[in-house]
Amino acid sequence: MAKTVDQYFDDLRGTRVWRSIFRSGTGSSTLKRALAIQQNVFLHLFSTKVRTRMLGFSATWYLGTLTLGTFLILIATGIPLMLYYHPSTPQAYADTKDLQFVVSSGMFLRNLHRWSAHAMVFLVFAHMFKVFYRGAYRAPREFNWVIGVILLLMTLLLSYTGYLLPWDQLAYWAITVGSNIASAVPVMGHKIHFMLLGGNAVNANALLRFYVLHCMILPLMAMFFVAIHFWRIRKDGGLYAHASEPATLRANAASSDTTAKEAQ
Amino acid sequence: MPDETKPANPDNAVDRRQFFAKLGLGSLGIAAAGTAAFAYQFLEPNVLYEPSPVVNAGKPDRYPLDSVTLDVNSGIYIIHSQEGYFSLSAVCTHLGCLTAWKPELNLIACPCHGSKFERDGKKIEGPAPRPLPWKRIWLNDDGDLLVDRSTEVPPLQRDSLVRV
Numbered sequence: 001m002a003k004t005v006d007q008y009f010d011d012l013r014g015t016r017v018w019r020s021i022f023r024s025g026t027g028s029s030t031l032k033r034a035l036a037i038q039q040n041v042f043l044h045l046f047s048t049k050v051r052t053r054m055l056g057f058s059a060t061w062y063l064g065t066l067t068l069g070t071f072l073i074l075i076a077t078g079i080p081l082m083l084y085y086h087p088s089t090p091q092a093y094a095d096t097k098d099l100q101f102v103v104s105s106g107m108f109l110r111n112l113h114r115w116s117a118h119a120m121v122f123l124v125f126a127h128m129f130k131v132f133y134r135g136a137y138r139a140p141r142e143f144n145w146v147i148g149v150i151l152l153l154m155t156l157l158l159s160y161t162g163y164l165l166p167w168d169q170l171a172y173w174a175i176t177v178g179s180n181i182a183s184a185v186p187v188m189g190h191k192i193h194f195m196l197l198g199g200n201a202v203n204a205n206a207l208l209r210f211y212v213l214h215c216m217i218l219p220l221m222a223m224f225f226v227a228i229h230f231w232r233i234r235k236d237g238g239l240y241a242h243a244s245e246p247a248t249l250r251a252n253a254a255s256s257d258t259t260a261k262e263a264q
Numbered sequence: 265m266p267d268e269t270k271p272a273n274p275d276n277a278v279d280r281r282q283f284f285a286k287l288g289l290g291s292l293g294i295a296a297a298g299t300a301a302f303a304y305q306f307l308e309p310n311v312l313y314e315p316s317p318v319v320n321a322g323k324p325d326r327y328p329l330d331s332v333t334l335d336v337n338s339g340i341y342i343i344h345s346q347e348g349y350f351s352l353s354a355v356c357t358h359l360g361c362l363t364a365w366k367p368e369l370n371l372i373a374c375p376c377h378g379s380k381f382e383r384d385g386k387k388i389e390g391p392a393p394r395p396l397p398w399k400r401i402w403l404n405d406d407g408d409l410l411v412d413r414s415t416e417v418p419p420l421q422r423d424s425l426v427r428v
Contacts, residue, residue, distance in 0.1 A: 173361060177376060180360040199312050 045230040047238045054239040063127035068226070070120035074158075075219065077113040081106075085165070087211035089204045092167035117159055124155050136240035138247065144232040147225055154222040161214035164207060175202050175210070317414035321401075324349055324409055324428045332365040332372070332383050340399060340411055341365065341372070343383055347420060348427040351401045351411040352385045357394040372396065384419060398424045 003011075012018055013026045024035035034048040053059060084103050085095045099106035128148060131137055137145040164175045179202065183193035198205030233239060242248055278286070319338040327333055327344040334341055334354055339362055341352040354363050354372075361376035371388060372381040379390025386395050400415040400423045409426065417424040 173376070177359040177361060180358075195307055198307075198309050199314055201314065203314060205309060205312075 045227060045234065047234045050238060051241055051244075054241055059241070060239065061126075061130060063123055063130050067120060067123040067127055070116045070123060071222070071226070073116040074113060074120065077109045077116065078215065078219075080109055081113060082215060087165070087208050089167065089207060092165065092207060096166040096168070117162060121155055121159055124152050128152065131240075134240060134242065140246075141232075141236045141240065144229060144236060147229045147232060151222065151225050151229060154218060154225065158214060158218050158222065161210040161218065164202070164210045165214065167207060172202055175206065179206075317412055319411045319413060320404075321351070321409040321411055323407060324403075324426070332367075334365055336362065338411075338413065340413060341396075342409065342411070345383070348425045349401060349409060350419070350425050351399040351409075352396045353399060353413070354396070356392055357396065358390070358392040363396070400424065401426050403428070 010026060013022070019025065022036070022039070024032055024039050026032070037043045037046060037048045081099065084099050084106065086092065096110075099110050101107070131145070131148070160175075160178060164171045179193055179197055182196060183189040185192055194200065196206075196209070197203070198209045237245075315338075319335070319340060321335065321340075321342050324344070327342050327349065329344055329346075332341055332343050339354045341354050343350050343352065352372075355361070356363050356374040356376065356379055358374065358377055358379055361374050363372050363374045363379075363381065365371075365383075366373050370383070372383065372385075373379070374390065374392070377391050379392035380388040381392070381396050382388060385398060397416040398419050400412040400417050402410055402423065403426055404410050419425075
């Protein structure tokens with residue numbers, strides 16, 4: 001009898017190599033499925049169990065997941081773009097034009113990077129609005145809201161630092177204006193301006209600093225906070241479902257008590 | 265009978281374990297402060313390869329009477345008025361955009377956020393918090409006008425006005 005595809009997968013999961021990598025083993029019992037999540041270094045950030053209702057579109061509109069999706073696209077497109085880009089003043093603009101007109105698929109990758117960046121900013125805001133209006137920021141989730149605000153800041157800083165890299169007139173003046181806003185900080189404003197740009201004006205040092213921030217420091221920080229963000233969802237009781245939140249349950253219990261008393 | 269060999273241990277005394285813990289934490293604190301100072305110094309460039317703040321604006325006769333000339337590369341105006349030659353910063357005092365001289369309107373305008381200035385730097389309107397500053401200007405031995413962009417001098421003084 002011919003084997004089905006599922007059976008081939010089951011055989012694969014039974015092999016010694018597979019079992020040495022994934023300890024949870026075969027089988028689809030609730031325990032095995034929970035172990036598959038809990039024993040995976042990436043998936044263990046997530047809850048082992050999720051209410052089916054919470055996986056429907058209407059619960060979250062998938063805004064957080066879509067934000068992660070754009071972030072992953074930005075990493076996947078940003079790394080190849082780095083291979084053709086030199087963060088130096090005579091070359092940055094020429095490299096950007098080469099990416100646009102000479103490199104195979106360069107225009108596709110660059111535009112995908114750009115549109116994903118725009119989409120990520122939009123999705124972060126949409127996600128925050130959704131969380132806010134559903135009340136999903138309330139106890140015990142206040143700290144995850146704070147992490148979310150940090151991630152909003154990371155997103156905006158990534159957009160801002162990436163904006164300089166094409167080294168065209170738009171980039172130059174946008175960063176000139178933006179960095180001058182930083183110098184409005186009381187007392188240490190001019191120091192911040194100087195340290196951010198590595199000089200007194202937007203120049204070679206500023207381009208290199210923004211490049212390192214954009215490609216190295218900020219993405220690593222963002223990944224660090226994203227990991228905490230996901231882990232906190234699990235620790236704070238999974239995705240927010242209003243009907244089963246402790247506060248809602250207490251309120252329901254209190255109101256049913258009063259109705260019971262009134263009935264007596 | 266109390267043990268005489270054991271030292272009395274009042275509440276504020278530090279035993280050996282606490283002493284070493286404090287010593288360890290203290291050293292770590294000092295090392296962390298040193299690392300912060302080191303990082304700050306490292307991030308602050310000691311040498312800047314930026315263009316010199318002193319700009320040679322050429323011979324005064326390049327600038328006709330009642331003219332405002334913008335040097336885009338150095339970001340300064342050379343203005344030849346009835347009083348003499350003077351130089352203004354062309355960098356807007358709002359957020360650092362390069363302003364432009366509008367001869368048809370007889371004023372200096374910033375393209376970014378709409379600040380407008382008179383030819384002596386006074387603000388007419390817009391978000392700019394200060395007038396365009398005057399720069400130190402002088403003639404060198406070859407008869408060229410030199411402007412020091414790093415300076416800010418009061419208007420119509422000996423070092424802000426050149427009479428030829």
